């Protein structure tokens with residue numbers, strides 16, 4: 001595992017998801033300053049840095065959820081700009097993100113089955129197509145039909161995170177960004193989530209961004225690590 005603080009050398013490659021000279025400020029606080037990061041298909045890039053160094057911000061920029069003040073995101077060498085929801089479906093569904101806290105990322109009114117199926121329904125899949133895919137994914141992440149029928153308040157954080165993982169995979173993304181996605185899970189759920197992601201990655205050649213404060217997980221999983229400087 002190599003550790004670098006400058007990813008421009010990798011950013012030169014055409015394939016992959018990349019942040020190029022990305023700068024983000026919240027008001028007068030500059031959080032990212034001309035940051036480069038590149039994720040090639042199939043690789044797992046670890047992103048490390050002290051608290052407040054901008055790891056989550058960079059993940060949100062790469063997920064097209066936050067427009068940088070300058071610089072841009074490219075997919076396979078092509079700049080991708082504008083709000084995520086305005087991008088063509090085929091483009092925006094290439095990148096998925098999994099957050100640390102499943103409760104703040106989910107609609108409490110939806111059953112787990114509907115949470116998983118919703119991105120498919122939103123992009124025009126029929127009810128039958130969406131339920132078939134939901135059943136496959138539920139199986140993959142280890143959610144039983146009984147759990148699928150429940151709403152978030154009636155399941156554990158680990159069960160809800162499994163549903164969020166299924167939802168993240170629903171469009172078969174080429175890039176999966178895991179922002180402390182296993183931090184609040186017990187050891188066995190953490191191992192299961194990591195196994196599902198690595199298996200998906202092996203089958204699909206997806207690129208993964210791994211943000212974690214867990215050094216063991218980082219060294220086990222990341223192919224290489226990029227380090228952000230302190231804020």
Ligand SMILES: Nc1ncnc2c1ncn2[C@@H]1O[C@H](COP(=O)(O)OP(=O)(O)OP(=O)(O)O)[C@@H](O)[C@H]1O
Pocket residue numbers: 026031049050051052053054055056057058231
């Ligand atoms: N929406 C926002 N509005 C204002 N400031 C923000 C916002 N999001 C993040 N920040 C600030 O930007 C800085 C970087 O936050 P970010 O969450 O990207 O860092 P991080 O490296 O992921 O931190 P941690 O390891 O603690 O999760 C922090 O000082 C944070 O308070």
